[in-house]
Each structure stands twice: as structure tokens, then as C-alpha cells.
Amino acid sequence: MRKEFKKRLRGKPTHSANMISIPRLVGLTVGRVLQLALVLLIIVGFVLVGLGGGMLVGYITTAEPVTVSQLKSGTETSRIYDADGNEIAILTGSLNINREYVPFSVVKGTYIDEAFMAIEDERYLDHIGIDPRRIGSAILSALTNGGTPAHGGSTITQQTVKMLSGADQLSAQRKIQEWYNAVRLEQQKSKDEIMELYINLVPMGNSYVGLQSAAKAYFDKEASELTLVECAFLAGIPNRPATYNPLTESGRRNALRRMRIVLGKMHELGMIEDEEYEEALNVELVFRSRPQSVSGTQINSYFVDYVIGKVIDDLVKQRGYSKSMAEIAVYNSGLRIETTMSSKIQADVESTFKTESLFVTNEEAIAGLPSRPQGSMVVVENYPNPGQIKAIVGGYGDKTGNFVLNRAVSTQRQPGSSIKPLAVYGPALDTGKITAASVFTDQAYNLDPARPNVVYPKNSYSGYKGNMPVRNAVKFSVNTIAAYIWKNVLGGDTSLQYLKLVGLDRSDENYVSIALGGFSYGMTTLEMAGAYATFANQGLYTQPYAYTKVTDADGKILLENRPTYTQVYKPETAFVMTDILRGVMTPGGTANGNAVPDMPTAGKTGTTDDNVDKWLCGYTPYYTAAVWYGYDNRLGRTVIPTGDRNNARRIWSDAMNKIHEGLERREFEKPQTVISATVCPDSGLLATPYCPKTTREYFIPNAMMNPKDSCTIHTAPEDPIVSPVPVP
Numbered sequence: 001m002r003k004e005f006k007k008r009l010r011g012k013p014t015h016s017a018n019m020i021s022i023p024r025l026v027g028l029t030v031g032r033v034l035q036l037a038l039v040l041l042i043i044v045g046f047v048l049v050g051l052g053g054g055m056l057v058g059y060i061t062t063a064e065p066v067t068v069s070q071l072k073s074g075t076e077t078s079r080i081y082d083a084d085g086n087e088i089a090i091l092t093g094s095l096n097i098n099r100e101y102v103p104f105s106v107v108k109g110t111y112i113d114e115a116f117m118a119i120e121d122e123r124y125l126d127h128i129g130i131d132p133r134r135i136g137s138a139i140l141s142a143l144t145n146g147g148t149p150a151h152g153g154s155t156i157t158q159q160t161v162k163m164l165s166g167a168d169q170l171s172a173q174r175k176i177q178e179w180y181n182a183v184r185l186e187q188q189k190s191k192d193e194i195m196e197l198y199i200n201l202v203p204m205g206n207s208y209v210g211l212q213s214a215a216k217a218y219f220d221k222e223a224s225e226l227t228l229v230e231c232a233f234l235a236g237i238p239n240r241p242a243t244y245n246p247l248t249e250s251g252r253r254n255a256l257r258r259m260r261i262v263l264g265k266m267h268e269l270g271m272i273e274d275e276e277y278e279e280a281l282n283v284e285l286v287f288r289s290r291p292q293s294v295s296g297t298q299i300n301s302y303f304v305d306y307v308i309g310k311v312i313d314d315l316v317k318q319r320g321y322s323k324s325m326a327e328i329a330v331y332n333s334g335l336r337i338e339t340t341m342s343s344k345i346q347a348d349v350e351s352t353f354k355t356e357s358l359f360v361t362n363e364e365a366i367a368g369l370p371s372r373p374q375g376s377m378v379v380v381e382n383y384p385n386p387g388q389i390k391a392i393v394g395g396y397g398d399k400t401g402n403f404v405l406n407r408a409v410s411t412q413r414q415p416g417s418s419i420k421p422l423a424v425y426g427p428a429l430d431t432g433k434i435t436a437a438s439v440f441t442d443q444a445y446n447l448d449p450a451r452p453n454v455v456y457p458k459n460s461y462s463g464y465k466g467n468m469p470v471r472n473a474v475k476f477s478v479n480t481i482a483a484y485i486w487k488n489v490l491g492g493d494t495s496l497q498y499l500k501l502v503g504l505d506r507s508d509e510n511y512v513s514i515a516l517g518g519f520s521y522g523m524t525t526l527e528m529a530g531a532y533a534t535f536a537n538q539g540l541y542t543q544p545y546a547y548t549k550v551t552d553a554d555g556k557i558l559l560e561n562r563p564t565y566t567q568v569y570k571p572e573t574a575f576v577m578t579d580i581l582r583g584v585m586t587p588g589g590t591a592n593g594n595a596v597p598d599m600p601t602a603g604k605t606g607t608t609d610d611n612v613d614k615w616l617c618g619y620t621p622y623y624t625a626a627v628w629y630g631y632d633n634r635l636g637r638t639v640i641p642t643g644d645r646n647n648a649r650r651i652w653s654d655a656m657n658k659i660h661e662g663l664e665r666r667e668f669e670k671p672q673t674v675i676s677a678t679v680c681p682d683s684g685l686l687a688t689p690y691c692p693k694t695t696r697e698y699f700i701p702n703a704m705m706n707p708k709d710s711c712t713i714h715t716a717p718e719d720p721i722v723s724p725v726p727v728p
Contacts, residue, residue, distance in 0.1 A: 076101065076334025076553045077213070080304055082341045083388070083548075089304045091331045092207060101334065101553065102212040102223050104196035111228045111272070112211060113195050115235035116202075118265040121156040125191060129157045129182035156198050157182045163201040199223075204234065205241040205251075218246045220288040228276065229283045232262040246287065256285070301350070302394040302406050303341045307546040309403075311337055314550075314559050334553030340381075340388035340546055345623075348658040349377050349391045358651050359396050359629075361643040370635035372396070373644060375651055376408035378529040379625045379659065380544050383666065386533065387542035387563045390623065392526070408525040413628055415528060416517040417477045417590075418606025418615040421577060422531050424482045424515050425474055427498035428490045430539075430573040432703035436471045436580055437695075439684040440481045447483050447512050457483050457516055460607065469681050471697070475583045477590045477605065479516055486515035501568040502531040502541045517606060528617050529626035535578050535602070536619040538669065539569030571671045572700040578602045578619075578668050579698055585618075594653045596620055596660050600668050605649065611640045614648035621666035623659060627652040675699040677727050680711040686727070690714040699727050 077099045078091040092098050104113075117124045123131050134155065154162070161181045185194060204214035214234055215223040226234070236258035237244045244258055245251030260281065267277040300308075308330060315326035329335060352358060359373050360366060366373065379391040394406030405411070428434040442465040448456040457479040465478065473481040486495055492510040499506055504527055509519055523531075530544040542563040550559040569577070581602035585595040594616065595601035603618020612633070617626040629648035631638035640647075676698050680691040685707045687694040691714040699706050706727040 076332065078330055078333065078335040078337065080307065080337045080339060082339055082343045082346075083390075084343070085338075086343060088339070088341065088343065089298070089300050091308070091335075097209050098207045098213045098217075099200065099209040099334075100212040100216075101200050102210070104192050104199065107199065107211065107223045107226070108192070110224065110226045111231040111266075112199065112223070112226060112235065114266055114271040115231040115262055116156065116195075116198070118269055118271060119235050119239070119262045120159070122265070122269055124156050124195075127155060127157075127186075129155065129184075129186035130179050131155050154178075155182065157186055157194055160194055160198045160201060161185060164197065202238045203241050205237050205245045206247060217292060218288055219286070220290075227283075228272065229259070229263070229280050229285060232266065232280070233259040233285060236262050252287075259285075299399055300402050301341075301346055301392075302399065302408060303339070303346055303389070303392040303546065305403050305406055306389075306392055306409050307337065307339050307341075310546055311335075311550055311559065318559060329552075329558075335558070336549075336551045336555075337547055338549045340385070340390065340548060342390040345379055345659050346391040346393075349379060349393045349655045351658070352651055352655040353377070353393045353396055354398065355654065358654055359644075359647060361647070362641065365641040365643055369631070369638055371632055371638070373629065373640070373647070374407060374632055375627065375629040375648070376406075376411070376525040377625060377627045377651065377655060378408050378526045378544075379623050379655075380529045380533045381622070382533060382536040382619060382624055383622055386537045386540070386565075387530075387544050388548075389526075389544045389546045392546075407628070407632075410524070411628075411632075412522040412524055413613045413630065414517050414519060414522040414608045415615055416606030416608040416613060417479070417482075418528065418604045418617045418626075419517040419523075420474065420477070420482045420515065421535070421581060421604055422502060422504065423495050423499055424486045424490060425470065425580070426535070426569060426573065426577050427495055428485055429576055429700065429703075430498070430569045431490070431494060432700065432705055433489050434470055434485060435684070435697070435699055435703060435705050435707070436469065436576055437679045437681070437684040437697045437699075437707065438470050438705055439467050439682070440470065440473060440484060441467050442473070442478050442480050445480055445484055447487050449512075456512075467682065469684055471580050471583060472681075474580050474604070475586075475589045477584075483512050483515045487512050498568065499531075501566055502534050503527055503543055504531055517608065522613075525626045525628050528615070528628075529624050532603075532617045532619055532626065533624040534568050535574050535581070536621065536624050536668070537565075537574070538571040538671075539567055539574035540565040541568045542566070570700065572674050575668065575670055575674055576698045576700060581618075591616060591618070591649055594618070594649045596653075596656050598665055599660055599663070600666070601656075602668075603652075607645075610637075611645055612637060614640060614645060616648045616652040618652060618656075620656070620660065621668055622663060623656070625652060625656055625659075627655075673701050675701055675706075675727055677707070679707060680714060683711045683713045685709050685711045687711055688714060690716050 077097065079087055079100070080089040080091070082088050090098060121131065123133070158178055161178055165181070199211040201210065203209055204211070206217070208214045208217050211234065212223045214237070215221055215226055218234070219226070219230055233255060236255055237246070239258070243251065244255035246255055263277060263280050266272045267274070272280070312323070312326045312330055315321040315329060316323055321329065353375065359375065374396050376394050377391070378389065381388040381390050392406070392408045394408040395404070429436070442459070444455045444464065446452055446455060448454060459479045460477065464480065465476070468478070486492065495514070496507050496510060504523060506514065506519055526544060533544070534541040542565050545561045545563060547559070548561050549557060551557050581604055582600065583589055584591045584604055585601050586592060590605040591603055594603070599620045601618060601620050603616055606615030606617070607613070612630060614629040615627065619625070627648045629651060630640060676696055678687045678694050679685060679697045680687045681693055681695050686709065688710045691711050708727060
């Protein structure tokens with residue numbers, strides 16, 4: 001028995017290199033001298049049998065040095081985490097290798113090194129990288145078994161060299177180079193360092209490589225938590241991973257039998273005491289009962305697909321990678337990608353998008369259509385982390401593959417009237433050219449310069465409503481007033497400048513139809529969510545981002561998102577626009593009934609010509625969400641059936657109601673500088689005692705169109721006009 005093993009602390013093994021006794025030191029020295037002598041004899045024999053000294057020297061001199069960097073040069077599993085640090089995806093690359101690096105110091109308190117040494121290399125602590133006795137034993141075994149050895153002659157060090165280099169051909173040249181590199185590795189690294197390499201490289205069955213991934217896969221625990229019996233079980237797998245596969249019934253039986261062999265060998269070598277051995281034989285292993293939540297072959301969410309593509313793009317743009325090298329880095333280099341995704345919110349939205357009744361209200365109505373309806377949704381956080389993308393869903397139903405069409409980020413659709421706050425009303429308020437109380441006329445206009453004799457635009461309803469304040473024009477989504485303000489009050493150049501500032505760069509599309517959402521090419525759901533979030537964040541725009549940090553296998557930061565903010569609108573403008581958009585969710589508004597219960601909610605609907613696209617873009621103090629609903633139109637332009645034309649609103653509400661469950665009510669922050677005054681809704685001027693209806697309205701300080709005069713429509717002829725107090 002090997003009594004020289006160190007005493008254990010609390011039953012756990014240690015390998016302290018300190019306090020080696022003089023007799024042991026002498027013994028080790030003599031042993032190494034004898035080993036070197038035997039190596040020399042082998043080499044001499046090699047020469048004498050006719051292979052030649054020159055060939056031997058050639059084999060050694062052409063041996064490529066094995067470096068530790070090879071461990072992390074292309075076969076390390078990349079991992080993706082949600083905002084709470086939960087693992088949501090692993091990227092195993094083209095080789096489907098699932099490996100998670102673990103330092104030996106983390107697992108040194110377990111029995112894993114003893115287990116591996118007992119079954120693979122019992123003289124590991126003593127040899128110089130190769131074990132002449134084991135080599136000789138393997139040769140004798142082969143001679144007595146018809147050329148097939150009962151065991152191999154490779155040490156743990158040799159196996160590590162082989163796994164690092166990837167050399168797997170069987171030849172005298174490869175074997176000699178392996179011996180040479182093993183001896184060199186022992187000179188460069190300590191035994192613990194070599195063991196660390198080994199436990200991270202060793203194949204553990206299926207796609208799992210290394211101890212940590214195997215511990216999680218088979219026992220649902222960290223490698224540092226492995227028991228004696230679990231260590232013995234795992235140490236037996238690498239000999240023949242297919243034979244000892246724990247995920248098959250026969251493989252598990254084989255692995256359990258081999259585990260008992262490993263335990264017996266550990267007991268024989270004095271690595272465990274009699275009591276430990278007997279107890280271990282009676283332990284019933286508890287294997288992982290539930291499948292891993294993530295795997296290298298799982299179907300990832302639309303969010304994960306997006307973040308993978310975004311990291312690849314950013315490695316190219318920010319780090320100078322080529323596209324192919326960026327892809328290799330993401331899939332094979334052990335990156336840690338920390339995302340902004342909320343698993344709860346992502347699940348909420350996915351649940352909504354699997355609810356068929358929200359997408360189809362009447363199956364008969366869509367029976368003759370070329371495809372079924374589709375949709376997309378993006379949720380962006382407003383508080384406490386403005387700009388963080390929390391969920392992305394790019395299609396109805398179960399996602400059937402990775403990198404399928406993601407309509408949320410890849411499909412551009414015309415936004416319809418949902419563009420009005422961004423292209424017309426927000427900019428006009430911010431520049432002081434209108435107020436929420438400004439009155440415009442809903443009437444027939446000829447605003448298309450290409451067709452001056454044609455009435456343009458038309459409303460979604462028949463006829464015209466006459467004079468109304470801007471607040472109501474937004475609430476009722478009046479096309480004529482939006483187009484009139486865009487063309488005759490705001491101006492196309494100003495509109496396009498504001499759109500660009502919120503991530504919607506359409507600088508070459510200066511025509512009146514953009515006031516109504518008519519562009520050469522439309523917007524993605526992600527773009528619309530990001531733009532609307534500007535109103536929710538006091539006029540500050542930040543490009544929505546899906547990850548916070550990307551680090552390499554060594555923990556070095558490769559990419560980091562530190563959001564920058566652009567003050568697009570004055571805080572007062574954002575508040576007034578938000579207050580106007582809250583009216584859209586009230587009776588008479590185009591999104592009546594879609595407000596989140598007991599939560600301030602603002603938003604705007606959008607419909608394109610002939611009801612081809614439907615939108616609802618809205619927000620609360622917590623989250624902004626944009627929903628598009630329609631058809632892919634691959635086989636022609638599909639009109640949404642009448643019964644389904646409110647489905648974008650229904651989808652938005654269903655998801656947002658789930659998302660906000662349990663959240664404390666918050667209010668939109670009102671800047672102290674916002675002014676309020678009582679006005680006449682018919683004139684937009686300051687109310688007098690003679691106005692039959694009045695309303696309290698918010699104003700942006702010092703705006704040029706703030707009312708300064710009293711209402712001139714409702715006056716008493718016999719009385720002088722009451723002098724009002726002008727709005728600053």
C-alpha cells in the first residue's frame with residue numbers, strides 16, 4: 001500500500017508539495033535516474049533494430065511543442081447568460097464540444113485526481129512524464145494477448161499531450177514525439193497544473209468534454225461538489241466513453257461496474273481507507289433526473305439568435321475581426337456573453353405568441369389566404385435600465401430552428417400612423433411650433449405635390465371632423481391634420497432630423513407621406529420600440545442593446561455596452577407628448593381599453609393602406625413595447641381580415657399585462673418646469689368665463705405658440721374682454 005499519501009483534512013485529499021522527507025527525496029531521485037536510464041535503453045534499442053539514430057533525432061526535432069494555449073484555441077464552449085446571471089444558451093461550435101473550464105484548485109478538495117490516477121496512471125506523482133514500467137507492461141500484455149494489450153502505456157501526462165496537440169495517428173514517430181513532449185511538459189508544469197489540463201480536456205461521453213460539464217450533465221452539480229463515488233464513476237468514463245455512456249441504460253450499467261473497479265484500485269493503492277471503501281460500495285448514485293435547461297443542440301430564443309448576430313457584428317466593427325474569425329470566436333472560444341434579457345419577460349411574450357386566439361379570431365376568414373398571420377414584439381426597459389432589450393419574439397408559435405426569420409429585427413414594415421408622434425407631433429412640440437392645445441382643421445386638403453388636384457390624404461373614417469386641438473388629432477389619429485402640420489408647420493427637413501436622432505434614419509425620403517408612415521422601406525419592431533422609449537425616458541434616446549459585456553475564456557473584456565444618451569426632446573416635450581399619448585388609451589382613442597391596469601400607459605396605433613399592417617407602440621414608466629401584426633406577403637399583398645384588425649392591440653395588452661403583474665405603480669416623471677393652464681378646446685386660447693367647455697392643458701415653457709390671449713370665440717358682446725394671464 002502507498003502510505004506516503006498525505007493525511008486528509010476532513011476526509012478530503014490534498015497534494016501539498018511541501019515537507020518531503022529525505023528518504024522519499026532520495027527515493028524519488030533514484031527512481032528518476034532509473035527511469036531516465038530505461039528511456040535511454042529504449043532509445044538505444046530503437047537505434048539498434050535499424051531505425052537509425054538520424055531518424056530518431058529527426059522525430060524529436062520535428063516534434064511541435066505543445067502549449068497550454070492550445071487548450072483554449074478553438075474548442076471552448078461559449079455561454080450566454082440572462083440579466084440575472086442564469087445560463088440561457090451554450091454554443092458548442094461545429095464540433096459540438098461542451099466544455100466549461102474549471103481550475104484544479106476548485107476541485108482539489110474532491111477525490112477526482114486520486115480516482116483518475118488510480119485507474120489511469122498510478123505512478124503519476126513519481127514519473128517524469130512517461131512511465132517505462134507501464135510501457136513495458138503494455139508491451140508484455142500485447143505479446144501475451146495476440147497483439148492486443150490489456151491496458152495502454154500512456155500516462156496522464158502523455159494523454160494530456162495527445163489531447164492538447166490533437167494528434168491521433170498511430171505511428172512510431174507520433175509515439176516518440178508524444179514521449180518527448182510529455183517529458184518537456186513535466187519540466188514546464190507542476191503535477192497539479194498538468195492535472196488541471198487533463199480534467200479540462202478529457203472526453204466524458206456524449207458532447208461533454210472535461211470534468212465540469214460532465215458533473216453538471218450527469219449529476220446536476222458543480223465539479224467542486226462531487227463525492228467520492230461520483231468521482232470514481234466519472235473517472236471510469238474516458239477509457240471508452242461510448243461503452244460507459246451514462247445517458248444510455250446499458251452504458252450506465254457498464255459505467256457502474258467500472259466505478260467499482262476504480263474504487264477497488266483506489267483502495268488497493270491506499271488512497272481511501274477500508275471504511276471509506278466499504279461505504280462507497282453501498283452508496284446508490286443519484287443521477288440528474290431533469291434534462292439540462294440548455295444544451296448545444298437546443299432551439300434558442302429569438303433573443304439569443306439576435307444577440308449572437310450582434311456580438312459577431314460588434315467584434316467585426318469594434319475589434320477588427322474578420323467575419324469568419326468573429327464567428328469562430330463566438331462559437332468556439334469560450335466567450336461569456338452577458339445579456340440584458342429577462343427570462344421572465346421573454347417567457348411572457350413567448351406565451352402570448354403561442355396563443356392562437358390572439359392571432360386568429362375566425363379560421364374561416366383566413367382559409368383562402370396564402371399563409372397564416374404573423375407578428376413580432378420587442379420589449380425595452382425604461383426603468384431602471386433605459387435601453388436594455390428585455391425580450392424579442394419574431395414570429396407566431398413555436399420556434400422551429402435557430403436563425404429562422406426574426407421579424408422583430410429583420411423585417412421592415414410600414415409603420416402607418418404609429419410614426420406620427422415621432423415624425424410630426426413630437427418634433428413640432430419640441431420646436432414650439434404647436435402645443436397640445438393648438439387647433440387645426442380636419443378637412444379636405446391637396447397636399448400631394450405630384451397630384452395637386454387630388455384630395456390627399458384621406459382619413460381612416462368617412463368625412464371630416466372640423467376643428468380640433470392637437471390632443472384630439474392624435475387621439476383620433478387624424479391623417480389630414482398630421483400631414484398638414486408636417487408640410488406647412490413643421491417642415492420635412494426638421495421631421496427627418498428628429499427621426500434620425502431616434503434611430504430612424506430616412507434622410508433621403510422627404511415627402512409628405514412619411515407623416516402617415518409611408519416610406520420606401522419601413523421600420524423594424526426593434527427600431528420602433530427604441531424610438532418610442534425616448535418619450536418614456538424624458539426625451540433621451542439610447543440605441544437599444546442586448547448585451548452588457550462579452551469576455552473571453554480568460555476573463556478579458558472583448559466588448560462592453562455602456563449606453564450613451566442623446567437629448568432628442570426636451571424633458572418637458574417628452575412629458576407633454578406622453579400625456580397626449582395616454583389619451584389614445586382612453587374612450588374614443590384608437591387604443592381604448594389597452595392600457596395596463598393600474599399603470600400609466602401611453603401609446604399609438606398604426607394601420608397601413610388596405611389594412612396590410614397593424615401596430616401598437618406603447619409604454620409605461622417601466623417598459624416600452626412595440627407590436628407588429630400582419631402577413632409575410634411572400635405570395636402577394638394580404639389584407640388583414642376584418643375580425644383580426646385589433647389583434648396587434650390584443651397581443652400588446654396580453655403580453656404587457658403579464659409583464660407588469662406585481663409591479664408597483666409608477667408615474668411618468670413630470671418636470672417641475674412644465675406649465676399648466678386652462679384653455680378653450682375650440683380656440684386653443686386661454687379660457688374665459690364665457691367658454692362653454694374648458695380643459696386643463698400642459699405647456700412647454702417659452703414655446704412660441706403658447707397661448708397668450710383669451711378665447712376670441714366665446715365672448716359676451718356687452719362686456720369687455722377679460723384680460724388673461726399669458727402663459728410664459
